[in-house]
Amino acid sequence: MSTDFAIDVRNLNKRFGDKHVVRDLSLQVRPGEIFGFLGPNGSGKTTTIRMMCGLLTPDSGSGTCLGYDILRDSAKIKRQVGYMTQRFSYWDDLNIRENLDFVARMYGLPNRRAAVDQALEGLGLTARAKQLVGTLSGGWKQRIALAACMLHEPKLLLLDEPTAGVDPSARRDFWEELHRLSALGISVLVSTxxxxxxxxxxxxxxxxxxxxxxxxxxxxIARQEGLSTWAIHGDALDQLSKKVKALPGVEQTVVFGTTLHVSGRDAEALEKSLRAVVAGTRWRLEAMETGLEDAFIYFMSRAVDRTGFRNE
Amino acid sequence: MVRKEFLQLRRDRISLAMVVGIPFVQLILFGYAINTDPKQMVTAVISSDHSEFTRSFVSAMQQSDYFRVVNKWTDEESARAALRRGEAMFVLNIPPDFTRRLLRGERPALLLEADATDPVAAGAAVGAIEQIAQSALKKDAVGALSYLAEPESQKPFQVHVHRLFNPDSISRNNIVPGLMGMILTLMMVLLTGLAMTRERERGTMENLLAMPVRPLEVMAGKVAPYIAVGLIQVTLILLAAIFIFRVPFLGSLVWLYVSALLFVAANLTVGIMLSSLARNQLQAMQMTVFFFLPNLMLSGFIFPFQGMPGWAQAIGRALPLTYFLRLVRGIFLKGSEAADIWPSIWPLLVFMVVIMTFAVKFYRKTLD
Structure with missing residues (x-):
């Protein structure tokens, strides 16, 4: 048993029919780490997370979760992992306390009442404990879901797009909470x-x-591919983007509001092309560090080239 | 809108299969199985007078197709027990000196005891008995005996018919207890049938699966509340049967509740199994209907069980309602005791265990 990693999976594969949803996926998460899991819709994030907590059986591959084998010990993994589903999956027709109480019973918590009370207090919902969960807003539901999957004090949290459809301030609070948990030594795998x-x-x-x-x-990750990126500030970037794309050294253009990010691996050619374009115009050129988003968009387009798939 | 519905219907393979398959299967099944004029009903003959004439009377009964004489019960007591258990529908008693008195022109009587819990089933056969008597006479009353068959002479003998258990042939007495089984079947299967699929549709199933719960725990937990619901329904129907419909209640309440408990549990396991199989609530509903129809048609609720062809009876014997109908009608109308109901109790137990095994087997522990 290796306890160096909270999650250590190697070469996971999963097919649904003739669709190869996850291929040769290996990843390691260290204890206390917040590990972000990114990718477009339908890229296999949810499937991977489900395989880690025993909800799906991988076609091939192996791995451990908190030192337990993901193929054989899924019962043990379930006891120590908190899994938050992508879609809110608590019972709408139970109230907040009843939901938490049910979860506590399922995990057979010894001092159930105390744990539920504490969770309600932590949520600041003691007064509204009798409210039906179905009547709550998205932000509250998400906080309750997190509280519920923390009830049994798991060592590892698997969070599947926990902040989808949640407003920015609630998202900020949520992330503060994650960092607090991480500081306590809890590992978090979160897709977003x-x-x-x-x-x-x-x-x-x-x-x-x-x-x-x-x-x-x-x-x-941003540096890994050796991309250089320039920002062009100004108007009518859409047309400029098309024009720039055809230039030597330019591999990718992305419009961010009033800024156009242009990236390429050949730094020299890129700079030369861009300087020529903006010369004598109102557009302002500025060198910048390649951002995560630029890098990811780059990965995406290359992945499409390589596999021939389109991301829908 | 119409187009969208058609497209969706086409994608839903199981629904489509049901749309095409159900009417077809049901038509074939029930078209052949249903017979409101039941034939071949099991009859015990207790004869204390073995003469030419009584033999031809019995064979005339056989030939009429209404009666199937089974020589399993030969004394009064065992024949009565067979009637109570519902194994035999009729008992024919031939008194010891029947032939002698017949020849003397004393107009003796034969006694036909009929299980009239189902008046329809008994009715047709009872109606035919006069005819049978006449034809038996015609065959034997030749030569010196021809005076017996002379049309102007009064009937040389009589057939007394005793309608047991439901002497006034009130069909309500048969249908109301049967309805208890019918209602329970539909309600119990539907309630639990939706139980698991609802979790699946609402997405809470994934959460449930992520928790450390065993399949049997989930299923037992799903079933338990509905047992209480079922017993409440039993009580309501029982009260209505006795106080509104005035159905006689001769048996013991304890046995009724024991039978009902088993029957409710058996149907709940069916619901749970369907629930594990169905992918959504619509499918669960369709499967419930698919299960319900044979129960309605082949259990003896509407049409007499003994009147159905052998294969239909075989299907009926695999359905819990068939047994519950015997139980509930027996307890209501015949005052059945432990020994009478056991033959219908154990099949329910077997059914339950088998279905539960399947349900647990079909339960998907993962989302695969």
């Missing part, structure tokens, strides 16, 4: 679409079409 959230993770993995494209710290 948000780049600002990705930057709050200790480590990241990027997955597309079931394949892990990059893994590491945010900075490392």
């Amino acid at each position: 679409h948000y780049m600002d959230e990705a930057e709050r993770c200790h480590k990241l993995a990027y997955i597309a079409h079931g394949e892990l494209l990059a893994q590491g710290k945010a900075r490392e």
